[in-house]
Amino acid sequence: xxxxxxxxxxxxxxxxxxxxxxxxxxxxxxxxxxxxxxxxxxxxxxxxxxxxxxxxxxxxxxxxxxxxxxxxxxxxxxxxxxxxxxxxxxxxxxxxxxxxxxxxxxxxxxxxxxxxxxxxxxxxxxxxxxxxxxxxxxxxxxxxxxxxxxxxxxxxxxxxxxxxxxxxxxxxxxxxxxxxxxxxxxxxxxxxxxxxxxxxxxxxxxxxxxxxxxxxxxxxxxxxxxxxxxxxxxxxxxxxxxxxxxxxxxxxxxxxxxxxxxxxxxxxxxxxxxxxxxxxxxxxxxxxxxxxxxxxxxxxxxxxxxxxxxxxxxxxxxxxxxxxxxxxxxxxxxxxxxxxxxxxxxxxxxxxxxxxxxxxxxxxxxxxxxxxxxxxxxxxxxxxxxxxxxxxxxxxxxxxxxxxxxxxxxxxxxxxxxxxxxxxxxxxxxxxxxxxxxxxxxxxxxxxxxxxxxxxx
Amino acid sequence: xxxxxxxxxxxxxxxxxxxxxxxxxxxxxxxxxxxxxxxxxxxxxxxxxxxxxxxxxxxxxxxxxxxxxxxxxxxxxxxxxxxxxxxxxxxxxxxxxxxxxxxxxxxxxxxxxxxxxxxxxxxxxxxxxxxxxxxxxxxxxxxxxxxxxxxxxxxxxxxxxxxxxxxxxxxxxxxxxxxxxxxxxxxxxxxxxxxxxxxxxxxxxxxxxxxxxxxxxxxxxxxxxxxxxxxxxxxxxxxxxxxxxxxxxxxxxxxxxxxxxxxxxxxxxxxxxxxxxxxxxxxxxxxxxxxxxxxxxxxxxxxxxxxxxxxxxxxxxxxxxxxxxxxxxxxxxxxxxxxxxxxxxxxxxxxxxxxxxxxxxxxxxxxxxxxxxxxxxxxxxxxxxxxxxxxxxxxxxxxxxxxxxxxxxxxxxxxxxxxxxxxxxxxxxxxxxxxxxxxxxxxxxxxxxxxxxxxxx
Numbered sequence: 020x021x022x023x024x025x026x027x028x029x030x031x032x033x034x035x036x037x038x039x040x041x042x043x044x045x046x047x048x049x050x051x052x053x054x055x056x057x058x059x060x061x062x063x064x065x066x067x068x069x070x071x072x073x074x075x076x077x078x079x080x081x082x083x084x085x086x087x088x089x090x091x092x093x094x095x096x097x098x099x100x101x102x103x104x105x106x107x108x109x110x111x112x113x114x115x116x117x118x119x120x121x122x123x124x125x126x127x128x129x130x131x132x133x134x135x136x137x138x139x140x141x142x143x144x145x146x147x148x149x150x151x152x153x154x155x156x157x158x159x160x161x162x163x164x165x166x167x168x169x170x171x172x173x174x175x176x177x178x179x180x181x182x183x184x185x186x187x188x189x190x191x192x193x194x195x196x197x198x199x200x201x202x203x204x205x206x207x208x209x210x211x212x213x214x215x216x217x218x219x220x221x222x223x224x225x226x227x228x229x230x231x232x233x234x235x236x237x238x239x240x241x242x243x244x245x246x247x248x249x250x251x252x253x254x255x256x257x258x259x260x261x262x263x264x265x266x267x268x269x270x271x272x273x274x275x276x277x278x279x280x281x282x283x284x285x286x287x288x289x290x291x292x293x294x295x296x297x298x299x300x301x302x303x304x305x306x307x308x309x310x311x312x313x314x315x316x317x318x319x320x321x322x323x324x325x326x327x328x329x330x331x332x333x334x335x336x337x338x339x340x341x342x343x344x345x346x347x348x349x350x351x352x353x354x355x356x357x358x359x360x361x362x363x364x365x366x367x368x369x370x371x372x373x374x375x376x377x378x379x380x381x382x383x384x385x386x387x388x389x390x391x392x393x394x395x396x397x398x399x400x401x402x403x404x405x406x407x408x409x410x411x412x413x414x415x416x417x418x419x420x421x422x423x424x425x426x427x428x429x430x431x432x433x434x435x436x437x438x439x440x441x442x443x444x445x446x447x448x449x450x451x452x453x454x455x456x457x458x459x460x461x462x463x464x465x466x467x468x469x470x471x472x473x474x475x476x
Numbered sequence: 477x478x479x480x481x482x483x484x485x486x487x488x489x490x491x492x493x494x495x496x497x498x499x500x501x502x503x504x505x506x507x508x509x510x511x512x513x514x515x516x517x518x519x520x521x522x523x524x525x526x527x528x529x530x531x532x533x534x535x536x537x538x539x540x541x542x543x544x545x546x547x548x549x550x551x552x553x554x555x556x557x558x559x560x561x562x563x564x565x566x567x568x569x570x571x572x573x574x575x576x577x578x579x580x581x582x583x584x585x586x587x588x589x590x591x592x593x594x595x596x597x598x599x600x601x602x603x604x605x606x607x608x609x610x611x612x613x614x615x616x617x618x619x620x621x622x623x624x625x626x627x628x629x630x631x632x633x634x635x636x637x638x639x640x641x642x643x644x645x646x647x648x649x650x651x652x653x654x655x656x657x658x659x660x661x662x663x664x665x666x667x668x669x670x671x672x673x674x675x676x677x678x679x680x681x682x683x684x685x686x687x688x689x690x691x692x693x694x695x696x697x698x699x700x701x702x703x704x705x706x707x708x709x710x711x712x713x714x715x716x717x718x719x720x721x722x723x724x725x726x727x728x729x730x731x732x733x734x735x736x737x738x739x740x741x742x743x744x745x746x747x748x749x750x751x752x753x754x755x756x757x758x759x760x761x762x763x764x765x766x767x768x769x770x771x772x773x774x775x776x777x778x779x780x781x782x783x784x785x786x787x788x789x790x791x792x793x794x795x796x797x798x799x800x801x802x803x804x805x806x807x808x809x810x811x812x813x814x815x816x817x818x819x820x821x822x823x824x825x826x827x828x829x830x831x832x833x834x835x836x837x838x839x840x841x842x843x844x845x846x847x848x849x850x851x852x853x854x855x856x857x858x859x860x861x862x863x864x865x866x867x868x869x870x871x872x873x874x875x876x877x878x879x880x881x882x883x884x885x886x887x888x889x890x891x892x893x894x895x896x897x898x899x900x901x902x903x904x905x906x907x908x909x910x911x912x913x914x915x916x917x918x919x920x921x922x923x924x925x926x927x928x929x930x931x932x933x
Binding site: 107109110111113116117148314315316319344345352357362364367408413414415417420421425429456459460462 | 563564566567568570571572573574577601604605608609767769770771772773775776796799800801802803806809810813814816817819820821822823824826827865867868869870871872873874877878881882884885886887909913916917919920923924927
């Protein structure tokens, strides 16, 4: 007599928090093949299951349901390199030679303005832009990482805050020693933060000397943290490094024992064949920022070769001063297109690879591959709905191709981070967006007068 | 006693059709410097004046007023090369070697499906996509140009329809002679069309032989029409041409006396220094299609050099089968970024140049520089409002930089063509958009089965 009762019990719908029904679910892991008319079950912030929509009624009883009839549900995008607060410099100076752009505009403005208030306003603006465009996790490098962490928790966006290290002083710290001290202290303070992790963020080989690099390499090993660094960004950097140190930066980092799986090497536009082999065998992650590299004419990262060598390549927008947006849809399209142009091979970086670079590869680089980056049961419910019913994505033969080659950030309608809704029908659901934009606009007026007054006559 | 009366008369507000008040007006001609808090007066479909908003009340009495508080008003964008109907193939095949893409997917699908109904549905979908994203004029090359012309008048979009010419048969014509006959007849039939002009559109040097090229060159001179042609698209085209004709295509066209200001040479990714000089001195217009060139790995057009040589370079998206959208905002950004990467110079194709390429340069190429391409009194009121109040374009230091480097097509809120409103608050104002999308979706299901059945197992 137990059988009927058991059958009854096992067929009782399970109580869960949310069901998201989508025309297509693109899980990314194990691959990007679209699951048609599927649903994602969410329980306690995590992905509980991915099943055909028509099986939902018998299996789950959900507190909330969202029906996405013309949408693809994808994992939240991961912006693996940015300087979020620099949104306040967005478009302040453009189309200039690199050193003029830095010396006459960006650096003086940073020196004068990059205080806590600046970081708070700029980072919040960046987070709104990122969440609205489907980025649920970003890897930041800027001053006042404590402020970035607070904003991440307040706005509910997953963030790896960079414990920045430089040889020279800023409003955040006085010298390399001070940056390291403040960074390690902050790391401890952030342990209870739900959505925040940390990485050491030595700015670049040319701005951090051997002593602090050795120290942070040891600390990173002890604390098991990634190291997030600009490496081989421009030909000028190569020339100067060889003049100063006698070797190229990668070789210097090798001598400092920094070439391993902890290193996230950002840009990498200047690479010799032997260096690609070294990166591959060391397990270094390369963070590709195609739009920033193009805009500053830094060089062209040989992405197809890197992927061919088995290197994990993730994507970043860089800061809004050199992009000028934080749009991962634009970035993954540029990455997919540019790789073909640079390699001369139209099969390089196909659509699914571009989507992987913008999701699971970023998670891997940040050591978050068990947490986010794919629609996999057990991972956090970091999810993005993209409405493919717009004219520019009609018709749909292949939703992944449409997302990569035709969709825009504005087709993002819903975003969840850790199971919590942050964007609903295209609007921020947890914050007064207009108030934040107005605050940013007010602050920018002061920056504009400063930049104008300094401009060469 | 005449003075007071005259004063009274001259201070009477003039009756006009519409006033559009914008935070910024970017006229493009004489340059791209933003006019802050300016208004555009529209009368009988034309731009009647551009004046400070606070002078409007005393000078004009308008039937309709539109207030754009956070917007830039720019000239309608001009897509100088597309195959509009191919939207129905959007995303059907991607990431393939060029010949496999053409032989196994695009050409068989065209042969089977490219009839009048296909062109009607596909072109209408393209026009909706283009208008919604701020394109008010496009230069088309496809079968059934008569259908394209009818759709242009119905949807109120300015169009240069291509009188296509090929050596081989299609559903539209049987042989080169037949294409030319149908083309010239259509040209005569379209004389009364308000928004339609024509160009001869010999597909490419490798698909049209000398005889028909000679004939259409004479006809183009007599009829004063542009000649719209794919030229020097790929390295493969170069090799085959040299094998077949002993010379590169540009040299062959030179011998056919076709190198002059009538020629719109599309793609031009394969160029020797001497060829750039020849293009410059002949006054040929180059139509640059950066996203299509990247996606198909056709090669990199040396845009900075072409502009440096004084050549008029306009922009096109190419067809949606190889892009995969018809988004001129994306295209002008890619053009601005790619030119910097290819030339290694971050000052190449600055923001204002990219905007000129997407507007006035296209008008020049199409012989429409007196009609459209800038916000100039006397020209048609082809106008586009871009809302820069979005997070991704906040703050605004320079509205032109924001449009080029940060704005997306979805920030287009209002579009006018010839003074008539076609997009209002982001929606098509003269057509049931959803019905058109549904028709396209239904048609695409037949295409999808056809492509699947033909796919190599």
